[in-house]
Amino acid sequence: MLPNIAEEEFPASFDPEEEVPERIHFSRLSALTGEARVYVGGALVLRANRCMFVSTAEKPLLVIFYEGPERLLTARVIRGGRQAKNYQNFVTPYALILGAFSQLMIAAFYITRPAFRETVISAFTALFIPLLPLVPPGILFVVLCRRFSWRARFFEAYRDLSRLPLDYLASGEPEGTLPGGGRYGSRQYETLPSAFYERDFPLIIPAGEKIDGDKWFVFGALNDDNAFPGEPADPYAMYGAFPGDPVILAKRYSLKAGIMNGISLLLLLLGIGINLIFIRIILILLGVI
Numbered sequence: 001m002l003p004n005i006a007e008e009e010f011p012a013s014f015d016p017e018e019e020v021p022e023r024i025h026f027s028r029l030s031a032l033t034g035e036a037r038v039y040v041g042g043a044l045v046l047r048a049n050r051c052m053f054v055s056t057a058e059k060p061l062l063v064i065f066y067e068g069p070e071r072l073l074t075a076r077v078i079r080g081g082r083q084a085k086n087y088q089n090f091v092t093p094y095a096l097i098l099g100a101f102s103q104l105m106i107a108a109f110y111i112t113r114p115a116f117r118e119t120v121i122s123a124f125t126a127l128f129i130p131l132l133p134l135v136p137p138g139i140l141f142v143v144l145c146r147r148f149s150w151r152a153r154f155f156e157a158y159r160d161l162s163r164l165p166l167d168y169l170a171s172g173e174p175e176g177t178l179p180g181g182g183r184y185g186s187r188q189y190e191t192l193p194s195a196f197y198e199r200d201f202p203l204i205i206p207a208g209e210k211i212d213g214d215k216w217f218v219f220g221a222l223n224d225d226n227a228f229p230g231e232p233a234d235p236y237a238m239y240g241a242f243p244g245d246p247v248i249l250a251k252r253y254s255l256k257a258g259i260m261n262g263i264s265l266l267l268l269l270l271g272i273g274i275n276l277i278f279i280r281i282i283l284i285l286l287g288v289i
Contacts (some may be wrong), residue, residue, distance in 0.1 A: 021064070021080045029179045038211045039064040039073060048268060070235045074164065079157045095132055103127040132275040133268065152260035158205050159253035162246040165219040165238040175222065179218030183222040187229055188215045194242065196228070202240040212244030217242045269284065 044060035045055045055061035105124040110116035125179070133142045168184045169175040175185035192201075210216075218241045220229025231239050242249060269287060 021077075024065075035067050036065050037067065037070065039066065072202075072241060074236050074238070075161060075240075078160045078164070081160075083199060099130075101128055121283065125276075129272075130274045134274060137278060138271030138273075138275035141267045142275065145267035145271065148260050148264040148267065149176065152257045153251040155257035155260060158209065160258060161204050162242060162249040162253065164204075165242075165246055166250075175243075178221070178232055178237055180233055182233060184220070184232060184237060185222050185229075186217045186219045187222075187226070188217055190215060192216055194227060196241065204238065204240040205243055205249070207243060214244035215246075217245060219256075243262050 004117065038055055040063050043056065043059045044051055053061055066074070066076070068076075103123045103126050107120045107127075110119045110123075133140060165184075165186070170176060175183055178184045198261060199216070218229050220239045221232040221237075222229055226288060229239075242262050244252075
């Protein structure tokens, strides 16, 4: 279920934390408001002269409950799909318990042997490694890691949004055809014309992302003349303005997201490494090693 939006327009700026979809149980459907809409995607089969959706292990159904205009659904789903990096899953608790038990067994086996004192110390140190990112002084780098990871989610969302209008265009072609018929493509402008503001045209990516020298690419239904693009009949066709060529934007944001994710991982490892060094210094000062 997508979170509710207060406005009818598409907000170009967003917070990934506020647009994360929520997985709900079937029993909660009765609590949905009368304005809620539903999108169902999956395998459609004909049974007893009736068309119905079927969910299988290979092709599970996608069911989305949302409020707001249907035209905004595709972009909202893509933005909300950029969830926080999660380095754990359902196996993590069992792995931690098994790892802790193994380290305790190693320490218990060698603790009576003075020659293996460093082995015992290493086992106890490894026991607390999962907590290393959460204790000072390395926690500062972990906080920075999360900040860079949060920023990478913006660029990943912008990258995917930039690719949306390209689905209706053949490779290298400026125009395409909508599934229901009609021309689809873009018009390019140095500055956005007055028609943009008169129609409350949506900015798919914030205007602040525009680089000097790039043109505005406005996507929508095309007429025979050179008029401003109109709203496509297909509600899932991207209708909005991009601060540059979508092909170039997708590559640019993909590179930025990769850099941010790389820095984020480096900061995480750096924080853990600093804590390991800090623990070793304390053990040396205490005369343990």
